[in-house]
Amino acid sequence: MHLTNRAGPDCVALETTLLAHGVPREAAPALARDLEAIVRDAGARPATVGVLRGGAVVGMNDEELGAMLAMERVAKGNSSNLGVFLSAGGTCATTVSATMELAAAAGVRVFATGGVGGVHKMRGGPLDVSADILAFTRFPVAVVSSGVKAILDVASTREAFETIGAPVIGWRTNAFPAFYLRDGGARVDARFDDMPEMARFVRDELRRTGRGVLVCNPIPEADEIAPDDWRRWLREAESRVETEGGAGGRDATPSILAALHEISGGATLRANIALVKDNARVAARLCAAMMEIRGS
Ligand code: PSU
Ligand code: MN
Secondary structure, eight states, X not given: OOEEEOOOTTEEEEOSHIIIIISOGGGHXXXXXXXXXXXXXXXXXXXXEEEETTEEEESXXXXXXXXXXXXXXXXXXXXXXXXXXXXXXXXXXXXXXXXXXXXXXXXXXXXXXXXXXXXXXXXXXXXXXXXXXXXXXXXXXXXXXXXXXXXXXXXXXXXXXXHHTOOEEEESOSEEEETTEEEEEEEXXXXXXXXXXXXXXXXXXXXXXXXXXXXXXXXXXXXXOOHHHHHHHHHHHHHHHHHXXXXXXXXXXXXXXXXXXXXXXXXXXXXXHHHHHHHHHHHHHHHHHHHHSTTO
């Protein structure tokens, strides 16, 4: 693999799929800049991850990120098709699974995203389980997220983490959050209220097991979406995507997110951006605290 590694253990990985597919394209460059600035301000170094013309990059520069986000259509790379882009000289944004894979190869231990993928069942479609889940069994990276996307079967997704034996921990929460909602209806394995304590746990766990940790940071209270609005919007978004012929496989998540952003008049987009930024802040603080542990 051709890997340009500008990162290391003092870095927080950021992914490109949420930029290229999770928000309207015109919002992506500013979000990318803001996330990198937030990580720096909180005491770590940002390392945005993507694949450009067959080369994996951990720590994309402005030119590389600008080139990717200027493309009209950017492919979505997860652990299953990452190698195809690498071998064919292709370009793709990386999802949680592919970002974990490349971050691990670059020695990066902390990664911030919005929400991880999981178990999804759309009416009439097959059972869709994101590659994100199993990536936690393979790559020693702590992923700071607002739990899993609320468009998923949240309870089954939480069970899947139990099945694969990856720890799910809460930053100042006992509840397993679901993206726009602070409480997704399930629990975390352990709650941490103190950053050095969480840093020690994460550092030791990554070393001991060689696999990932899901760190759950609920969306800030002020940005949470009212559950009633959420249920209404999701029903409408799903039926819209279905009547438009459905969106299978890799298009499912981007299509539903885009429909939600429209139906909610931008409320879900604002909430999404707010939670991603907060996750970047917490991830950077976690990374900085891990760097302070002697011998790490
Ligand atoms: N977080 C966001 N927006 C996103 C994602 C995360 O706020 O779009 C992306 C991540 O890259 C995650 C992907 O891996 O959604 C899940 O896609 P799928 O369900 O197809 O596995
Ligand atoms: Mn999927």
